[in-house]
Amino acid sequence: ARQSATRVFDADDKLFRPGKKDTLIMTEINFVNGGYWATQWWYNIPPVGSPPAEYDFVYDASSHLNPQADAGTLHLFANFYDGTTYPPNPDNGQNFLLVSAFDASGNNVQEEIIDLIEGGDIIRIQNGYGSKVQSFIANGATPFGDERIMVQFNTETFSYVSLSGTGFSHNETVKFINTSASTGLAEDVEWNSYNFYHDHLDNGIDFCEAGRIQHFDFEYWNYGGISGNGCDIFTCPDVIYNSDYVYMNRTFFSKGNSPQVIYVKGGQVLLRGTVDGLYTIVTDDYTEYRRHDNNDIIDRVWGNIWLIDDIVYADSYASGAVIHPMDGGTNHVLGLIAGGSVIIANTRPNGARDQQYDSDIKINASILAMHGGFISHYWQNTLADYHNPTYYTANGMTTVIADGRGGHRNYYRVKSSSPPNFGGLFTGDSDYRGTVHLYGSIVQFKRGYMKRNYPGPYPVNAPGLGYDKDYHYDWNLQLKPPPYFPDLETSDNTVILKMASYGEANSIE
Known part of the structure; x- marks a missing residue:
């Protein structure tokens, strides 16, 4: 049917x-x-x-080969999101994300983010309107000193979509979202x-x-x-x-x-x-x-x-x-x-x-x-x-x-x-x-x-x-059986389905 x-x-x-x-x-x-x-x-x-674990940051589009991350910021390494370059090429060496240990509100989230990220988790970085989104599958996350987090990923899984055709602007507000992790059950x-x-x-x-x-x-x-x-x-x-x-x-x-x-x-x-x-x-x-x-x-x-x-x-x-x-x-x-x-x-x-x-x-x-x-x-x-x-x-x-x-x-x-x-x-x-x-x-x-x-x-x-x-x-x-309703028997009278209804009979008399 x-x-x-x-x-x-x-x-x-x-x-x-x-x-x-x-x-x-x-x-x-x-x-x-x-x-x-x-x-x-x-x-x-x-x-x-509960909703996916997410954290507020701003994007640092001025750092290219900079292994630092200012408080409240994040960026790729190497980083070519300068507001005009699109799309960035993961083959240029982007194989990890540098994240400040402190979110945009000044909260120390280093340990929390590291604990939430497991290999295979899907990470998404997006702006407030969702019009710019980078996504990748993480290999894991480790502390990079006391003030940074290094999130490693497979470059073949990296993607970036921008409705405007541009990269992230400098100091653009973004969310770091681990779509594979939640913080418990929705209340x-x-x-x-x-x-x-x-x-x-x-x-x-x-x-x-x-x-x-x-x-x-x-x-x-x-x-x-x-x-x-x-x-x-x-x-x-x-x-x-x-x-x-x-x-x-x-x-x-x-x-x-x-x-x-x-x-x-x-x-x-x-x-x-x-x-x-x-x-x-x-x-x-x-x-x-x-x-x-x-x-x-x-x-x-x-x-x-x-x-x-x-x-x-x-x-x-x-x-x-x-x-x-x-x-x-x-x-x-x-x-x-x-x-x-x-x-x-x-x-x-x-x-x-x-x-x-x-x-x-x-x-x-x-x-x-x-x-x-x-x-x-x-x-x-x-x-x-x-x-x-x-x-x-x-x-x-x-x-x-x-x-x-x-x-x-x-x-x-x-x-x-x-x-x-x-x-x-x-x-x-x-x-x-x-x-x-x-x-x-x-x-x-x-x-x-x-x-x-x-x-x-x-x-x-x-x-x-x-x-x-x-x-x-x-x-x-x-x-008049229903349209394309399965037959109960094959052409050689082999039973496919056994009738369990009342009134089964061979005639209407």
Whole structure:
């Protein structure tokens, strides 16, 4: 299906860029009559590091072969940045940067800078407007007497960009930035701890796995609350669609006259709406990214499709039932091919907070979860005793049972400093969300949980946590499958994928 995509939304543009931290992108597809709206937001998965370590200096463009560095200055050795020469040639002998032990404010930063620089770190020197930037990969840093720092680098990695076509001017204010180093975790990011977002060992080797704890509710999603408006995407969409987290503005795409395959490349998807047309949505299996707090650690975000509200055909009944082929059939179809899981998100329309605001979800789709399952977002919940990321071991596998944030969602609540509940609001022993009314089909790598209760890691009385099932096979799929949806068998009848849906049959009778 990816190879036959009629529309591609890139969600990996901000990954593995030289000199910059990795940033992930979330895509929303909101189906409406005549087509769909698409929006993208950027986000970071905690732990989120603080901004790169940076220091203020002024550039000494008057020193050429001078191994000295006046207080508060820095310059290359040899140095040919005189405000007019452009570009400097690293082959002329520039193979280290001389930095004063004292920054522009007179602070002695020699030991601090040396401790922060490791071989392989990307160093950037830029002016205040970012219109002049030199960058290189450091080999290391050493003291050069008591008043200087020598930062060695590989000349082949050196680059310089200037919008004006000139070098640094004498005494031009610059920043020394080690883009590979931070000074700890960002203090302004809530829930900025490893255990709230990862259920694998923090050993630099293991990574997030499909079908286990996944997330969509990052800062872009909570901006209606963070901004003080006390709302969410369902009640104040303009606030969410115009926030600083927007990467691609909300844009309408017409359904056109032919079936469409929407490929979200390198990211997760939020999905809702009324489907008018013939569509398949497909993601990658997973996307690797460098962890924000440590560029040397690689983790994975799976290609999950998050159902944040009903997703139904334009001609379906109010109950969510699809028109049977014997009654004329539907004019619409939707296929969901998730590299990870298809997840019913913990949102107010989907019955969050024990149905405090709404209940149930209606789904018209043919679902294929390649490496995960069709699953409810049970690990984000409002159970009084089972909402925190406590460890649980079963069948030789240890995981955490929840993400800790359920009591602070739907609507957003500020995380307090009082553990273990951090000021959340909970619903006792029940977070029952209603019924999943599915008219379609399901193929999944591993059966996903829709409801959790006694026994197990959520030992509460039934109904407990999650949804009841009301599944119906959509007979239209035998006559009109989603565009480029994978076949279940080869031409010689070898089974490729095993059907795990209700209503599988050979005819519509």
